[in-house]
């Protein structure tokens with residue numbers, strides 16, 4: 001493998017749930033240190049694609065390689081922030097305990113040791129939640145809670161961070177702060193984010209994948225009118241960096 005080899009390669013991938021196709025003949029390459037936004041309509045297959053990349057689902061046909069190996073063998077490369085981290089907020093657990101759970105992820109059972117605590121505290125600092133370690137997660141805002149779950153995903157220092165709709169329930173300034181943090185993390189990590197926040201995403205991402213059973217990969221952060229229409233089923237005016245950001249090319253079939 002050379003330094004130009006994509007960190008993730010998806011080739012001719014198809015996947016169905018009980019005979020119902022969710023993704024058909026998908027091929028994309030994700031370069032190392034990419035910041036990729038996955039966009040598309042609800043039910044388009046975004047979460048399914050993420051789960052296949054993570055090795056949580058197996059393709060019906062085609063293949064996925066992560067640094068040239070199967071996703072399952074490379075599970076240690078991934079940090080994953082699933083959807084809906086705000087669902088069980090009343091579970092009585094502290095911020096630091098959530099993050100420490102991330103340390104146990106790849107080694108299963110075992111005692112938390114001093115190195116685990118040190119790494120957890122490093123991610124606390126990185127995510128700007130110092131001082132909140134002993135709070136219950138229910139006592140945080142949605143944006144703070146999201147940072148805790150990102151910290152958990154970062155606790156093993158993964159090369160690739162994947163977030164599935166990380167800003168659901170987060171207010172606009174919280175969203176901007178979160179994407180700013182992801183932009184900083186992207187200096188050292190590949191980031192893949194499933195998002196409907198096209199306005200904010202377009203300021204930070206390096207490429208966009210439009211997913212609606214098939215996948216169109218667009219290098220660059222230009223959001224086209226066709227992408228917006230696909231994501232929202234109505235035309236939207238984008239504002240990025242405080243500037244109206246009118247939309248340019250289209251891509252054929254959606």
Ligand code: ADP
Pocket residue numbers: 017018022040041042043044045046047048049
């Ligand atoms: P998105 O993340 O873009 O909203 P999903 O990947 O969740 O889309 O879903 C893609 C399609 O697969 C949808 O039609 C959805 O109903 C279906 N689907 C998702 N998960 C399952 C499942 N566990 N069992 C059966 N069908 C599913």
